[in-house]
Amino acid sequence: MFTKIKCFRCVLTPGDPYMSLTNDKIIERVSKQVLALFPSSQGLEVIWSSVVKIAQSLYREGPGKDPFRPDQKTPVKNFFLAGSYTKQDYIDSMEGATLSGRQASAYICDAGEELVALRKKLAAVESQESAKSNTVTDELSLV
Numbered sequence: 001m002f003t004k005i006k007c008f009r010c011v012l013t014p015g016d017p018y019m020s021l022t023n024d025k026i027i028e029r030v031s032k033q034v035l036a037l038f039p040s041s042q043g044l045e046v047i048w049s050s051v052v053k054i055a056q057s058l059y060r061e062g063p064g065k066d067p068f069r070p071d072q073k074t075p076v077k078n079f080f081l082a083g084s085y086t087k088q089d090y091i092d093s094m095e096g097a098t099l100s101g102r103q104a105s106a107y108i109c110d111a112g113e114e115l116v117a118l119r120k121k122l123a124a125v126e127s128q129e130s131a132k133s134n135t136v137t138d139e140l141s142l143v
Contacts, residue, residue, distance in 0.1 A: 006044060008034060023051040072104040078111055080104045
């Protein structure tokens with residue numbers, strides 16, 4: 001008989017309210033929230049857990065700070081940003097970084113279309129200049 005193993009990982013941010021708690025207390029609180037939020041988890045028990053506390057290295061965004069996040073498209077032509085700290089709909093997280101990367105790639109694709117148009121325009125100008133320089137005239141020049 002086989003049993004399904006369920007794995008659940010969560011990130012608590014901001015983590016300040018949890019820093020002073022013991023690992024067991026954190027696991028107890030998270031377990032209660034999981035059971036309340038996911039009815040299908042009823043009857044499951046925690047058989048292994050690990051808590052990692054990082055106090056200083058987390059990005060902390062306070063209320064009203066979203067307007068200060070940089071957009072993926074910058075004022076510098078063909079220079080783009082991607083990362084969870086940029087303007088996107090999630091908090092600083094892997095999901096936010098993924099969404100930011102998708103937004104940046106969309107801007108890059110748009111820039112690629114613009115680059116193709118510029119290359120075509122340049123080729124047309126070069127073609128016209130080449131045609132002018134290949135025109136034979138009856139003028140003589142002294143060397």
